[in-house]
Amino acid sequence: MKKLNFKKLIALGLTAAAAVASFTACGTNATSGGSDGNTGSKVYRTLDEIKASGKINIGVFSDKNPFGYVDENGEYQGYDIYFANRLGKDLGVEINYVSTEAANRVEYLETGKVDIILANFTVTEERAEKVDFALPYMNVALGVVSPDSNVITSLDNWKAEDRMIVISGTTAELYLTKNYPDIKLQKYDSYATAKSAIENGNGVAWANDNTEVIAFAKQNKGYTVGIDSLGSQDTIAPAVSKGNETLLNWINDEIKTLGKENFFHADYDATLTDTYGADYKETLVVEGGEVKKS
Known part of the structure; x- marks a missing residue:
């Protein structure tokens, strides 16, 4: 009878135990919430898990003044940030701001890199198939x-050789691709690069959310918003990973509660008045998640 090699058996046992532990650990954060095209599940943290960790990860823009930007002191500011700060306060957790670009907002939720996206995220049917939107807090x-x-002033007589500047992954790109397929698009990944493009004459015009192009024209002399309402009226809302019901329900309840104190009107006064004045307040603000019928 051959002698047993106890050292080898012990090593094999430790390897097997480590493999089991690794498998178990990998499975703790994977929650079924719809297919991501690969694993059939999305990774997210529930409301209780976020509270237990003491920190929430919120995806915001860092270059889109006055909605989400980093000021001269390195601090995040803007309409979305004002709202995010209140969410963190009422949750009782620290906020970790994660700079995002338009094209990776869905990806950051699908991969669990952020818990919430608050980055001028327009609600669309296509996006709603991949993420869950909470109640709206702004019209656009x-x-x-x-x-x-x-x-x-019109897109009906667009010259074939001209290009329209858009940011990849935005509603503007989707709308123009569908409704004006003959217009050539000059695509950029961020607000900053799109802004540089229009300033450098790399496109005839720039299509984006009207709130953003109006802000750009007001902050930069020599530009005019010739079309201030293109397509349908939409809304902007927070978004969470598909299936994250506990966090989604909490955000919806929070938005309703904040509406009772006219929170988003105060947010507008603090962050948007310098850009838009008082005239746009009732047009842009959605209070308590209730969109007024026009």
Whole structure:
């Protein structure tokens, strides 16, 4: 009879135990919530898990003044940030802001990199198949800004050789691709690069949320918003990973509660008045998740 090699048996036993532990650990954060195209599940943290950790990860823009940007002191500011700060306070947790771009907002939720997206996220049917939207807190439509030397007031007579600047992954890109397929799009990954493009003449005009192009024209001389409402009126809302019902329900309840104190009107006063003045407040603000019928 051959002698047993106890050292080898012990080593094999430790390896097997480690494999089991690794498998178990990997499975603790995977929660069934719809297919991601690969594993059939999405990774997210429930409300209780977020509270237990003491920190929430919120995806925001870092270059889109006045909605989400980093100021000269390195602090996040803007309309979305004002709201996010209140969410963190009422949850009783610290906020970890994660800078995001338009094109990776869905990806950051699907991979669990963030718990919430608060980055001017327009609600669409296509996006709602991949993420869960909470109640809205803002109205929005599309707009087009162009240099004063060639103000674009209609897309019906667009020249074949001209290009429209858009940010990848935005509602503007989706809308123009579907409704104006003959317009050539000059695509950029961020607000900052799109802004540089229009300033450098790399496109005839720039299509984006009307709130953003109006803000750009007000902050930069020599530009006019020739089209301030393109397509349908939409809403902006927080988004969470598909299936994260506990966090979604809490956010919805929070938005309803904040509506009773006119929180989003106060948010507008604090962050948007300098850009838009008082005239746009009732048009843009959605209070308590209730969109007013026009």
